[in-house]
Every structure is written in C-alpha cells, then in structure tokens.
Amino acid sequence: MSDLPEVKPPVVTPERVVTPVRVVIALCLLAPFVAMLWVGSYTKTDPAFIGIPFFYWYQLLWVPLSTVLTVTAYLLWRRDQRARTSASAERGAGA
Known part of the structure; x- marks a missing residue:
C-alpha cells in the first residue's frame, strides 16, 4: 500500500458554481486593473x-x-447572495 492520501473529486456546491452573474462581477472588478496595467x-x-x-x-x-464598476459588482453580489439564501431556505423547507 502507498502512503498517499486518497484523492477525492471536488465537491460542487452552489457556492462554487460559476454563474453568468459571477462572471460579470469578475469582469467589473478586473476591468480597471487591466485598463491601468496596459500602459x-x-x-x-x-x-x-x-x-x-x-x-x-x-x-x-x-x-x-x-467606482461605478465596483458598486455594480457589489450590488450584483448582494443580489446573488440573497437569491442563493432564499433558494437554500426553500430547499430546506421543501425537504
């Protein structure tokens, strides 16, 4: 037997799913960095x-x-978190 630990596949939870909203959030936060670093x-x-x-x-x-892009990312993040919280509450109540 080997002493290597067993490798398990990553668990995909709703928090780890890449959604279109999260992609937009990432682009909003990344755009200023790219614009300023591309001198x-x-x-x-x-x-x-x-x-x-x-x-x-x-x-x-x-x-x-x-500022506008950061506020937009924040508002999208809050909306996404509220939707996930309510969805998980509904799943819990329905079970």
Whole structure:
C-alpha cells in the first residue's frame, strides 16, 4: 500500500458554481486593473481634453469608472447572495 492520501473529486456546491452573474462581477472588478496595467494603450499626449494630455485625463477618467464598476459588482453580489439564501431556505423547507 502507498502512503498517499486518497484523492477525492471536488465537491460542487452552489457556492462554487460559476454563474453568468459571477462572471460579470469578475469582469467589473478586473476591468480597471487591466485598463491601468496596459500602459501602452494610453502613453500618448493626443487627444488632449481642455488642455490636459490624454495620459492624465484617461487615468483620471478611470477613478469614477472604477467606482461605478465596483458598486455594480457589489450590488450584483448582494443580489446573488440573497437569491442563493432564499433558494437554500426553500430547499430546506421543501425537504
């Protein structure tokens, strides 16, 4: 016999399921990081906006955009959690 532990397949619970809502949440949270880390996309001066080079106003534009995306992700997460809680309560009551 070997001393290796028995490998069991992962248990798929409702908390671990990837749903379209969770994908949207991940995209909302990931978009600002990708936009800011992809520096080559905004290392230029034109087009200027009211005299401010593109490099600066593009980064400043992401401050409110990040806020909106984070709030959206939070609201979607809360809605998803409420739906899962009510679904598990209904399953428990029906059993």
